[in-house]
Amino acid sequence: MKKFQTILAAVLCAAVLGGCSTKRQYFEPTDVQNKKTSETRLPSSIATASLNGAVLKNGMVITKSGLLAPEIKLPKGSTLLNYGDGKFISSDLNGNLVVENSSNEILFQRSFDQAVVSAALEGDKLAALTASNVIYLIDIATNEVLLEFESSNVYAQDSRVAAPLFMSSLVIFPTLDGKIMIVDKSQGRIxxxxxxxxxxxxxxxxxxxxxxDTMIAATGKRIVSINPEKTVYFNGEIKDVVINGEHVYILLKDGKIVLSDLNLKKIKDAYFKFAIFSSATVYNGSLYIMEKTGYLIKTDLALDNAKIYELSDEVESQIFAGAKEFYYDDYSLELK
Incomplete structure (x- = not known):
């Protein structure tokens, strides 16, 4: 028995030492461009970010179109969930949601039991999803709740949450348990x-x-493409998805980028060994990818002719991808 315990201890010790001696692998490109990136200091560092906007620590707001005028500010602790038609949808961790205009005039506000993690607005209809995985459809003109539905319990979630989509007579809700809810907009019926x-x-x-006529939705493990003719899936460790016209760029956690059509049929792939993709966007005929350890990757839309630029430092905060800039830490990076 004593001999067995000695052997077991030795095995455990070797396992621990082996784990401790494992060297983390980093993205170390050898063909970095000499040209510097166009990084500019922001007035303040990023406090919160969503897929549709960011808020700086001084309250200033960034939308897809860029950093807004300094007089447009959101309260401390707010997350900008969506922006459109001059209206901002923001929420805080206590479940307080506010819709306001660029004059900081409050058009609608409501307190929820949990923080609202994604939202969208069309006319007077507000679609929202809370951290407790409840979807809401609310008429903000009358404060009437047209739909309140709780999906399955969730135990942990990714910080990236897609926003609901309004489509003619429908609202498409993403959920936190890997589902899409298709809702009748006028009746609030699933x-x-x-x-x-x-x-x-x-x-x-x-x-x-x-x-x-194709809907594409993704979680961190699977992408589904649905059209009237068929439903197809792509499985993988998914970091991000960028759609440009008829093409889908799938960024995987192992440093691979897969280019597919809307039916998820692979056209080509490219591999950047050990790259940790943080965010990506298409601008001016190129695919741009922010790499967490401090690089900007630029390729053409066919995933050829990759060029890699070194940033001033690693990316430590959340990243927001604007229409022609990346925003991270206290920097903006203009895409050219």
Whole structure:
């Protein structure tokens, strides 16, 4: 028995020492461009970010179109969930949601039991999703709740949460348990649900788009493409999804980028060994990718002719991708 305990202790010790001696692998490109990136200091560092906007620590707001005028500010602790038609949707960790205009005039406010993690507005209809995985459809003109529905319990979620989509007579809600809820906009009635993936943890929908007659939704483990003719899936460790016209760029956690059509049929892939993708966008005929350890990757839309630029430092905060800039830490990076 004593001999067995000695052997077991030796095995455990070796395992621990082996784990401790494992060297972390980093993205170390050898063909970095000499040209410097166009990084500019922001007035303050990023406090909160969503897929549709960011708020600086001084309250200033960044939307897809860029950093807004300094007189437009959101309260401390707010997250900008969405912006459109001159209206801002923001929330805080206590569940307070506010819709206001660029004059900081409050158009609607409501307190929820949990923080609101994504939202969208069309006319007087507000679609929202809370951290407790409850979807709401609210008429903000009358404060009438047209729909309140709680999906499955969630135990952990990714910080990226897609926003609901309004489409003619429908509202498409992403959930935190890997589903899509299709709702009748006028009646607030759920017409159908679609399961994207069924993982127990970190299974929220991180990307939701409709292109022509095709809906594409993704979690961190699976992408689904649905059109009137067929439904197809792509499985993988998914970091981000970028859709540009008829093409889908799938960024994987192992440093691979897969280019596919809208039916998720692979056209080509490219591999950046050990790269940790943080965010990506298409601008002016190129795909741009922020790499967490401090690089900007630029390729053409066919994933050829990659060029890599070194940033001033590693990316430590959340990243927001604007239409032609990345925002991170206390920097903006203009894409050219």
């Amino acid at each position: 017409l159908r649900d679609v399961i994207v993936s069924s993982e127990q943890f970190f299974n929220n929908v991180i990307s939701l788009n409709v292109v022509n």
